[in-house]
Amino acid sequence: MTWSRPRITIGDERRMLEDMLDRNRAELVNTLRGMSEKDARRRLVASMTTPIGLVKHAAVAQRIWFQQVLAGLPESECDGGTTPGDASFVVGENETVSDVIAEFDHGSERSRVIAAGFDLDELRTHPRLGEVSLRFIYLFLIEDFARHAGHGDILREQIEHP
Numbered sequence: 109m110t111w112s113r114p115r116i117t118i119g120d121e122r123r124m125l126e127d128m129l130d131r132n133r134a135e136l137v138n139t140l141r142g143m144s145e146k147d148a149r150r151r152l153v154a155s156m157t158t159p160i161g162l163v164k165h166a167a168v169a170q171r172i173w174f175q176q177v178l179a180g181l182p183e184s185e186c187d188g189g190t191t192p193g194d195a196s197f198v199v200g201e202n203e204t205v206s207d208v209i210a211e212f213d214h215g216s217e218r219s220r221v222i223a224a225g226f227d228l229d230e231l232r233t234h235p236r237l238g239e240v241s242l243r244f245i246y247l248f249l250i251e252d253f254a255r256h257a258g259h260g261d262i263l264r265e266q267i268e269h270p
Contacts, residue, residue: 122228125246126220132253133216136166137209139260147267148205159263160208161197162256167212168196169252173245174219177232187215 116127140148140159148160168189175186183190188211199208228243240248 121243125228125243125250126223129246129250129253130216132250132257133166133212135257136253136260137163137212139257139264140205140209143205143264143267145205149199150263150267152263152266156194156197157259157263158197158199159260159267160199160203160205162260162263163208163212164199164203165196166253166256167208167215168192169249170212170215170219173249174215174222177234177240178226178242178245179222180232187211187218 114127114131116123119127140163143159149158151158168191171186171188172190172192175181176183176190189196223242223246226242228246229241231239231241234240
């Protein structure tokens with residue numbers, strides 16, 4: 109487990125939010141990077157959580173929040189599945205660690221492009237939460253990805269040091 113230093117520590121609110129989200133994206137992917145295909149799929153807890161599943165889940169979360177909620181795209185125009193919950197942790201048998209990381213990285217880049225067209229206070233409607241702003245989306249995903257990076261760190265530690 110390694111700790112990365114924040115790249116920036118001062119700046120306007122948007123820059124700080126975007127940088128912290130990118131930092132947590134990187135931390136989450138780093139918990140999976142270099143892991144064998146077998147280890148990446150190991151279930152060490154009762155839930156659907158696996159190292160590769162955490163990154164798959166995060167890719168789905170980005171599509172839901174940036175492509176569906178913020179951009180208003182129908183699922184058919186999104187880059188992949190948008191089903192939340194346990195289904196978002198499911199990784200296909202033919203999907204590799206590299207595939208899932210690439211999917212997440214692609215979604216991260218598309219999310220950045222979409223978000224660039226919106227102000228932090230612009231409102232969109234989430235189907236269960238009601239009105240949300242881009243600021244809320246950033247904060248929600250910063251928290252979500254940080255929590256899952258912590259899960260990934262613990263799973264990796266269990267795998268590497270049984």
